Structures are given as structure tokens and as C-alpha cells.
Amino acid sequence: xxxxxxxxxxxxxxxxxxxxxxxxxxxxxxxxxxKTGWKASTLAVEYGEIVxxxxxxxxxxxxxxxxxxxxxxxxxxxxxxxxxxxISMEEQWIERPRSKTALSIYPLASVNNFMVAVPxxxxxxxxxxxxxxxxxxxxxEGSVREDVDTNKGIALTGWTYATAKYKPTKGDGYxxxxxxxxx
Amino acid sequence: xxxxxxxxxxxxxxxxxxxxxxTLKEQILMAEKHIEDPRVSNVFGDEFTVVNAERRSxxxxxRKMSKExxxxxxxxxxxxxxxxxxxxxxLERLDMNVRRQALRTYATRDIPFMYxxxxxxxxxxxxxxxxxxxxxxxxxxxxxxxIVKVDFKSQHVPVKPLTYGLRLGYVDSLKxxxxxxxxxxxxxxxxxxxxxxxxxxIAYVGERSEDGTTADTxxxxxxxxxxxxxxxxxxxxxxxxxxxxxxxxxxxxxxSVIGVFTTxxxxxxxxxxxxxxxxxxxxxxxxxxxxxxxSTAQNPTGVGTPFRTNRMILQEALExxxxxxxxxxxxxxxxxYLSNDISDTKDASMVNSGTNSTGxxxxxxxxxxxxxxxxxxxxxxxxxxYDINLNAYRRNYLSFVGYLMNFYTDNIVRISxxxxxxx
Numbered sequence: 259x260x261x262x263x264x265x266x267x268x269x270x271x272x273x274x275x276x277x278x279x280x281x282x283x284x285x286x287x288x289x290x291x292x293k294t295g296w297k298a299s300t301l302a303v304e305y306g307e308i309v310x311x312x313x314x315x316x317x318x319x320x321x322x323x324x325x326x327x328x329x330x331x332x333x334x335x336x337x338x339x340x341x342x343x344x345i346s347m348e349e350q351w352i353e354r355p356r357s358k359t360a361l362s363i364y365p366l367a368s369v370n371n372f373m374v375a376v377p378x379x380x381x382x383x384x385x386x387x388x389x390x391x392x393x394x395x396x397x398x399e400g401s402v403r404e405d406v407d408t409n410k411g412i413a414l415t416g417w418t419y420a421t422a423k424y425k426p427t428k429g430d431g432y433x434x435x436x437x438x439x440x441x
Numbered sequence: 442x443x444x445x446x447x448x449x450x451x452x453x454x455x456x457x458x459x460x461x462x463x464t465l466k467e468q469i470l471m472a473e474k475h476i477e478d479p480r481v482s483n484v485f486g487d488e489f490t491v492v493n494a495e496r497r498s499x500x501x502x503x504r505k506m507s508k509e510x511x512x513x514x515x516x517x518x519x520x521x522x523x524x525x526x527x528x529x530x531x532l533e534r535l536d537m538n539v540r541r542q543a544l545r546t547y548a549t550r551d552i553p554f555m556y557x558x559x560x561x562x563x564x565x566x567x568x569x570x571x572x573x574x575x576x577x578x579x580x581x582x583x584x585x586x587x588i589v590k591v592d593f594k595s596q597h598v599p600v601k602p603l604t605y606g607l608r609l610g611y612v613d614s615l616k617x618x619x620x621x622x623x624x625x626x627x628x629x630x631x632x633x634x635x636x637x638x639x640x641x642x643i644a645y646v647g648e649r650s651e652d653g654t655t656a657d658t659x660x661x662x663x664x665x666x667x668x669x670x671x672x673x674x675x676x677x678x679x680x681x682x683x684x685x686x687x688x689x690x691x692x693x694x695x696x697s698v699i700g701v702f703t704t705x706x707x708x709x710x711x712x713x714x715x716x717x718x719x720x721x722x723x724x725x726x727x728x729x730x731x732x733x734x735x736s737t738a739q740n741p742t743g744v745g746t747p748f749r750t751n752r753m754i755l756q757e758a759l760e761x762x763x764x765x766x767x768x769x770x771x772x773x774x775x776x777x778y779l780s781n782d783i784s785d786t787k788d789a790s791m792v793n794s795g796t797n798s799t800g801x802x803x804x805x806x807x808x809x810x811x812x813x814x815x816x817x818x819x820x821x822x823x824x825x826x827y828d829i830n831l832n833a834y835r836r837n838y839l840s841f842v843g844y845l846m847n848f849y850t851d852n853i854v855r856i857s858x859x860x861x862x863x864x
Contacts, residue, residue, distance in 0.1 A: 268670060269568045269594050271851040272714040275575040279592055282572060287585040344595065347563060351594050427570075428670075 261304040263377040263401045266351045267429020276435070277426045278375035280306025281339035283364075284420070284435045285373045292338060292368075295361035296320035303361070304354040305339040306376045306433065307400040308392045308414075311365060320360055327392055327399045327412070334392060334414060335363040336374050351427075366414055371438045377401045378423045378432040390417040390436050402434060502537045502621060546637040547776060548644035551725065552665060552845070553809035558817030561600045564843045567593045598662055598844040600817055603639055605632040606837040611827070614834055625825060625836065632838050636820045640842065642790060644814050645778055647844050650790030662844035665812070666778065666793040666803060670850030672712075674705065675796045676859035688859025689799060690730060695738040695751050699758045705804065705854055706762060712851040715766065719852050722769045723807045727779035727800030727858070771804075779803065795857030802856040811852065815843030 264280045278284050281304075295311070296318070303309055303324065310331035312323040322335065340362050342355045355361055364374055378384060379393045379401040391411030393403045403411045420437040458468035548554075558564070574587035607628035609617070617624040642650065647663040649655065657667050674681075677688045682701045687693055690701070706721065713719035734752035739745040752773075759771045777783050779801045781794035795801035805812070818841035825836045847853075 266594075268850065269570045271712055271719070271849060273571040273573055275573045278572050278590065279570070282590050282592075283588065284574070285585070286588045287583075339590075339592070347565075348597055349595070350597065351592075426572075 261353045262397060263304060263307055265429045265431035266353060267427040270428055277424055279339060279426050280375050280377045280433045281337055282375050283372045284375055291370050293363045293365055294321035295324040295363040297324040297361060299357040302354060303337050305337055307337045308334050308376060309337060309400060311335045322363055324361060327394055329394050329409060331412060333367060335365040336376060338362040338364055373420050373435050373437045375433045375435050378434050379403045384419040384423050384434045386419050386422060388419055390414040390419060544634055546641045548641045552644045553813040554816050555809060555813040556816050560841055561817045563597055563599050564815045564846055566596045566846060568596060568848055569593050596848055598846050600841050600843040603840045603842055604837060605635055609834045611832050636840060643842055644845060646790055655790045664845050665805060668847055671853035671855055673855050675857045677797050687863035688861040690858050691733040692862045694741045695754050696741060699755060703762060709852055709854060717768050719806060719849060720768045721771060721804040721806055721852055723772045723805060725774055725776040725779060725803045728775050728777060729780060729800050797857055797860040799860045800858040804854040806852050811849050812845060812847040815846055817841040
């Protein structure tokens with residue numbers, strides 16, 4: 259089962275600098291303030307996907323509740339790439355955590371200034387320095403796009419593109435590194 | 442007294458010579474004469490005649506068969522084997538070498554095999570991908586340490602059991618025992634041939650022909666000659682190789698062909714970051730190229746030299762290219778499956794003569810680090826059992842074979858020969 263947002267391909271024969279897979283920190287300086295996330299087992303989220311976060315109380319066993327980004331979403335986080343088991347025998351890449359696994363979330367409102375790689379919506383061309391919008395286009399929710407359009411994206415306040423989009427594998431999937439705005 | 446019960450040696454001859462009050466030479470000459478003349482009752486026993494000598498040949502034949510192919514029926518083929526395994530008479534000599542058919546297979550020559558594992562369903566391996574930061578300069582009092590990451594992708598091929606069986610009717614088995622013919626052993630040989638052909642198919646074209654066609658439409662797991670992701674070059678349409686109006690290799694001058702090979706190799710070397718361990722070390726070519734390889738080399742204006750063939754100059758150019766860069770030398774070998782007319786003698790699914798059906802050249806690295814054919818269980822024969830329902834002996838063979846476990850496609854190049862001759 260392939261992912262919705264990022265299309266994987268074969269591993270590139272030769273690695274290049276600054277080509278990170280989705281859900282990976284491109285820089286990670288300082289204290290890690292990641293959170294644990296809980297999601298319904300029927301919700302398939304993939305590494306690098308930007309998800310909606312809901313605050314939980316002290317009574318929650320996990321940290322934030324995670325759901326698909328929608329037009330009314332206000333708090334966001336990135337699903338981090340962790341070490342997870344393969345879901346099927348034939349699977350080549352591990353593209354998502356298993357359905358019942360507790361997630362590792364990088365809240366985008368975090369005081370960390372870590373850069374992180376996320377999937378790019380099909381056809382979008384992020385420009386370095388421009389503001390980041392999370393897509394709410396049906397089927398692409400949780401990837402990033404360049405402009406807001408009408409009802410197509412929500413601005414991630416304080417985040418800009420740190421790179422142009424790139425292909426970290428031989429597949430068609432593009433990733434891009436996003437960063438906190440200076441200051 | 443049978444010949445095999447009596448040692449015909451010096452001591453015997455000497456003893457018999459003394460008993461008969463003859464010289465040793467006389468005794469030997471007499472004994473030899475008796476052997477040659479079937480009418481003479483001889484000193485080796487009443488039964489020893491030319492007919493019995495033939496019978497002796499039959500027994501030796503049967504024993505040889507048993508020894509070579511295994512006396513798997515538990516019968517003594519060598520005992521009391523009558524004359525007549527093949528029509529013989531006193532004037533006929535049985536040639537005991539049964540002639541085989543011609544059948545050659547190539548997979549073990551071209552592709553590394555990895556044995557072991559047993560009755561598996563799949564083989565899995567991993568490749569790693571480095572995620573590398575750029576720069577790591579740091580101030581005297583910061584914590585900005587650049588972090589690396591490594592992820593992995595698994596490589597998976599299914600393993601499938603291949604089975605073959607033989608059956609030998611009980612009556613036929615008795616008849617074969619009478620003849621001294623090891624039919625089960627022969628059937629076993631036939632099974633090995635069928636298996637070897639299947640291994641060639643799996644190694645070179647993978648799943649092709651499993652759906653009953655010779656197309657690659659339903660092929661997920663290909664072989665060396667049709668694996669997905671390899672670089673495909675068509676000399677008829679490619680502009681990257683500097684070819685003019687002539688596109689067919691057999692019609693090109695030596696410099697142009699060296700140009701084609703060098704361009705291909707340069708591109709592969711770049712794709713594998715000039716790492717020796719991934720560089721091409723073998724080209725397989727179609728048999729028609731021999732015409733060109735063995736011709737005297739000519740320059741672009743058609744002026745030739747009688748002293749050197751195209752092959753010598755091409756090989757020299759390839760070796761120079763390799764040595765200059767510290768790469769392993771490249772071997773050139775002919776593979777019939779790359780020719781168009783091979784379906785006369787091979788299965789149609791094995792034809793891989795390129796886009797223009799004029800032959801194909803395949804460059805790859807023959808090295809188990811880059812690719813191998815998993816063979817979790819070699820062809821293994823089960824017990825020979827008598828089946829009362831079939832009234833026959835049955836034996837099944839089983840082998841577990843995986844598809845080509847190919848980790849890299851950047852170092853596999855398939856060059857389709859052109860068809861335009863410029864004539």
C-alpha cells in the first residue's frame with residue numbers, strides 16, 4: 259500500500275547532500291521537544307505528513323491527538339520518521355508507522371527551530387524563502403503547497419521554505435525542507 | 442567357469458604351462474587362440490564363447506550405467522543380463538556410449554547463484570540510503586551539530602518451488618532390468634535438463650512467459666535481460682553516440698563502435714560515481730556480432746588493416762579504458778538469447794534481440810554483491826516409490842528458486858542494435 263502524499267522509488271545510486279526523506283530533520287540543534295501522538299487506527303498517516311493536533315488533558319495516556327488536516331485546523335505537527343516494522347512482506351520502503359503505533363510528532367508551534375523535510379503537493383513549486391501552506395486539497399491533505407488559493411491551503415505561520423523541492427529517491431515524490439522564519 | 446571368476450594373469454599362465462609341460466609362450470599363444478576362436482573349447486571354461494563375451498559386454502555396460510546413474514531400483518542390473526539390449530549378433534559390436542542431444546544453458550556462466558535456505562517463500566535484502574548534511578562548521582559556543590540519517594529499503598523477490606516427476610511402469614521397469622538399462626537414472630537426467638532450461642528462463646527473463654505470452658506486460662520480477670529500471674539504449678534512435686547514417690554495429694567502422702562502447706561506459710561510470718565495485722565487468726552480445734568482431738578493422742573511410750581484427754582493437758580499447766581508471770577488466774561473451782533467430786532451438790520467451798530485432802548487447806556487473814539468483818533448494822530428488830495404483834515406480838524432484846535478486850539498475854545497460862545499414 260503506497261502512501262498518499264509521497265511517491266517512493268528505488269534508492270538513488272549516489273547520495274547527495276541535503277536530500278532528506280520526508281519526516282526527517284534536516285537540522286536538529288538543541289533540546290528535542292517532540293511529542294507523542296495518538297491517532298485512530300483507521301487513520302493512515304505517513305512520515306512527513308503535516309497533521310492536525312488537538313490538545314489533550316493530563317488524563318490522556320498519549321500526548322496530542324492526531325487527525326487529518328482540514329479547513330478548520332489550527333494546530334499542526336509533522337509525523338516524524340521513526341524505526342517501525344514493515345506492514346507487509348512485499349513492502350519495500352517503510353512509509354508509515356503501523357496502525358496502532360504511538361507516533362512521534364514535531365509540533366510546528368514548538369520553540370525548536372529544527373528544519374524538517376515534508377512532502378510537496380503534486381505540481382506545486384515551492385520557492386525558497388516563501389511562506390509555507392499546508393494543503394487541504396482532497397487527497398493531498400498534509401502536504402505543502404506554495405500559495406493559498408481559495409480553500410486549498412492554510413498558512414503555517416512562521417514557516418518558510420528552506421530549499422527548492424527535490425526528489426530524495428528515484429521515484430516521483432518531491433520533498434522540501436521547511437524552516438522557522440528568522441526572528 | 443566364467444571369465445570374471447578367473448584371473449588371467451602371469452601366475453595362472455605359468456602354472457598351466459607347467460601342468461601341460463609346455464613353455465610359457467606356448468601356453469599364452471594357445472590361450473589367446475582359444476579366445477579368438479569360438480569353436481574351440483577353451484581353457485577358461487565351457488561357457489566362454491564369443492556369445493558369452495558379448496554377454497560380458499552387456500554386463501559391463503549395465504554396471505557402468507548403474508555406477509554412473511545410480512542403481513536406484515535396488516535391482517542387480519549386472520547380473521544375468523541377457524544379450525539383446527540392442528540388436529547384436531556375433532558380428533556386431535555394441536557401442537556402449539549412448540549419444541546425447543545437444544543442449545547448453547548459460548545462467549551459471551553469467552549470473553552468480555546463492556544457495557541455501559530451504560523451502561522458502563521469499564528472499565529479502567536491504568539497501569541503505571545516506572541522508573547527508575552539508576557543512577558542519579560551528580562557533581565556539583553553539584550546539585549546532587549537523588545530524589546524519591540513514592534509512593533502508595528492502596528488496597524482495599518471491600521464491601517458487603519447481604517440481605518435476607518421472608514414472609516408470611512396473612512391467613517396463615522389469616524389461617529395463619532385463620536389458621540392463623537404468624531408465625530411472627535416464628529420466629533423472631531429463632529432469633535435470635528441464636530444470637536447467639527453467640533456470641535459464643528465470644535468470645534471464647524472470648516472470649516472462651508465465652502468463653503464456655512472450656511480452657513483459659505482467660512481469661514484476663524480471664531477469665538480467667528484462668529487469669525494470671535498467672538503462673535502455675536504441676542505436677537506431679539515439680543521438681548520444683555520434684552515429685551517422687549507419688546505425689547497425691556490423692556495418693560500422695571500429696572507431697564508431699569504440700565510441701558507442703566508451704559513451705555507454707562513461708555514462709555508467711558517472712552513474713555509479715566511478716566506484717569500481719559497481720562498474721560493468723561483462724558485456725553479453727548477440728552471435729551475429731562475430732561477423733564484425735572477426736573482420737579486419739577499418740577506419741571511417743573503409744580503409745582496413747589485414748593485421749588486426751575489430752575484436753582485438755575493441756578489446757584493447759576497453760581494457761585501456763578500464764585500466765586507466767582502475768576498473769576491473771571487461772569480458773565479452775556471446776549469449777544466444779540476444780539473437781533474433783534463436784527461437785528455432787530455444788523457447789520463444791528467450792528471444793531478446795532488442796527494439797529493432799537486430800540483436801542486443803547487455804552490460805552489467807557479474808558479482809553477487811550486485812545481483813544473484815537465489816537457489817534456496819537445489820534440484821532434489823525424492824525417494825523412488827512403487828505406487829500400487831499406478832502400478833509404476835514414481836519419483837518427484839523439487840527445487841526452490843527465487844527470481845533475480847538485483848540490487849542496482851544503474852549499472853545494467855541494454856543496447857539495442859540499430860537496423861539502418863546505410864546501404
